[in-house]
Amino acid sequence: MRTALVIGTGLIGTSIALALAGRGVQVYLRDEDADQARTAAALGAGADKEPDGPVELAVVAVPPAYAAEALAAAQRAGVARGYIDVASVKGGPRRALEEAGGDLTSYIGTHPMAGSERSGPLAATADLFEGRPWVLTPTPVTDTEVLNLALELVALCRAVPVVMDADAHDRAVALVSHTPQLVSSLVAARLQHADETAVRLCGQGIRDVTRIAASDPAMWIDILSANPGPVADVLSEVAADLDGTVKALRALEAADAAGTAGVEDVLRRGNAGRDRVPGKHGAAPAEYEIVTVLISDEPGQLGRVFADAGRAGVNIEDVRIEHATGQQAGRMQLMVEPQAAPALTAALRERGWALRQ
Ligand SMILES: NC(=O)c1ccc[n+]([C@@H]2O[C@H](COP(=O)([O-])OP(=O)(O)OC[C@H]3O[C@@H](n4cnc5c(N)ncnc54)[C@H](O)[C@@H]3O)[C@@H](O)[C@H]2O)c1
Ligand SMILES: O=C(O)C(=O)C[C@]1(C(=O)O)C=C[C@@H](O)C=C1
Numbered sequence: 001m002r003t004a005l006v007i008g009t010g011l012i013g014t015s016i017a018l019a020l021a022g023r024g025v026q027v028y029l030r031d032e033d034a035d036q037a038r039t040a041a042a043l044g045a046g047a048d049k050e051p052d053g054p055v056e057l058a059v060v061a062v063p064p065a066y067a068a069e070a071l072a073a074a075q076r077a078g079v080a081r082g083y084i085d086v087a088s089v090k091g092g093p094r095r096a097l098e099e100a101g102g103d104l105t106s107y108i109g110t111h112p113m114a115g116s117e118r119s120g121p122l123a124a125t126a127d128l129f130e131g132r133p134w135v136l137t138p139t140p141v142t143d144t145e146v147l148n149l150a151l152e153l154v155a156l157c158r159a160v161p162v163v164m165d166a167d168a169h170d171r172a173v174a175l176v177s178h179t180p181q182l183v184s185s186l187v188a189a190r191l192q193h194a195d196e197t198a199v200r201l202c203g204q205g206i207r208d209v210t211r212i213a214a215s216d217p218a219m220w221i222d223i224l225s226a227n228p229g230p231v232a233d234v235l236s237e238v239a240a241d242l243d244g245t246v247k248a249l250r251a252l253e254a255a256d257a258a259g260t261a262g263v264e265d266v267l268r269r270g271n272a273g274r275d276r277v278p279g280k281h282g283a284a285p286a287e288y289e290i291v292t293v294l295i296s297d298e299p300g301q302l303g304r305v306f307a308d309a310g311r312a313g314v315n316i317e318d319v320r321i322e323h324a325t326g327q328q329a330g331r332m333q334l335m336v337e338p339q340a341a342p343a344l345t346a347a348l349r350e351r352g353w354a355l356r357q
Contacts, residue, residue: 001025001056001149001156003057004017004020004055004057004058005027005028005030005051007030007074008030010062011118012115013031013062015126018043019126020153026047027045027046027047028046028055036120036121039121045121057149058084059153060085061085063087064093067085067097068092068097070085071083071102081149082107082145082149083107084107084108086111087223088178089170089223091166091169092227093109094139105142106143106146108136110154111169112133112159114129117211128157131160132160136161144306145299151303160320161321162319163319175230179231180212183235184212184213185213187206244265245263249262288335289337290334291341292332292357293333293348293356294353294355295330295332302321305334312343312346314340316336
């Protein structure tokens with residue numbers, strides 16, 4: 001990729017721009033607030049001016065409620081060959097873009113699973129996405145060249161691409177991102193009117209649990225408004241656990257030893273859940289089988305693998321690319337349900353791909 005336009009130069013847009021600019025991409029910066037674009041440019045994220053002609057990729061990094069509108073406007077102006085957004089929800093923006101008459105062939109909804117409780121370009125860092133999952137939600141109509149541009153952006157940001165359906169993404173982030181945000185806010189809210197003598201004792205535990213409670217409410221109202229059902233589903237399960245834990249504690253308060261089991265149950269289930277949280281370079285879920293494809297450093301290779309897998313009727317659950325030094329891509333690991341692996345292996349072999357163990 002040689003050129004990109006970042007629309008919305010806050011935390012995420014500027015972090016992407018810094019990563020791209022650091023790897024030699026000519027980045028143009030645009031924000032409805034010119035001061036934000038100027039700040040991003042001063043940080044070395046690119047040039048706060050309009051490109052002379054269309055760039056290869058436009059990255060829309062504005063709040064979720066404005067993403068479809070900004071994408072449709074950019075497409076109407078023909079500013080790029082491909083368009084992505086990075087909003088924390090994926091189903092809503094895509095449907096809104098379709099309703100706004102946007103072009104779904106040149107668009108991919110994406111979501112980097114990295115961020116901060118801070119906003120704006122001054123919170124941005126070039127290495128924010130390194131080793132983090134970056135969800136891509138292509139559809140059957142997505143242009144292969146655009147998918148390749150998005151994958152190249154993810155590789156340039158040193159993130160790990162994960163291909164998912166948009167609605168499945170929204171259900172997953174309800175569990176791993178949106179509910180945790182609310183639970184963090186709920187715990188922190190207890191401190192608002194707490195006695196100073198208690199607040200003075202805050203240690204690392206509460207700092208860990210409440211870091212994201214400092215996030216921008218306006219951004220989160222947008223995110224939660226676009227994913228209310230799945231978040232309410234997870235939160236009601238948390239509420240049931242809370243109810244059970246309160247009852248167990250009341251039993252203990254009444255010197256009923258039976259309460260211990262209830263408290264122990266939630267603590268042990270918490271240990272088990274915590275054990276499943278992947279490290280930064282997260283391990284593949286054990287239930288998937290990995291099909292490894294050798295990819296040469298040529299344009300269009302990644303997109304063709306996805307297209308061939310799609311033609312074989314195989315759903316790719318996850319994808320990783322091992323980069324060989326000096327190359328865009330080397331070994332591509334496709335993670336699929338075990339029963340789909342033989343069909344995928346056969347289809348890829350038939351189409352001439354070299355597979356590795
Ligand atoms: N913050 C996170 O942790 C995180 C992580 C992953 C994805 N995201 C997503 O990334 C997007 C940006 O979030 P952020 O944290 O960078 O927010 P931010 O508030 O730091 O930056 C948003 C920027 O967009 C600009 N903007 C708003 N409307 C615009 C428009 N119509 N045209 C041009 N610029 C516009 C604002 O002026 C601001 O500079 C959101 O969609 C969010 O859901 C956020
Ligand atoms: O680390 C943080 O500050 C975040 O909350 C980042 C986080 C997350 O939940 O992991 C928050 C929202 C985004 O959409 C993606 C990432």
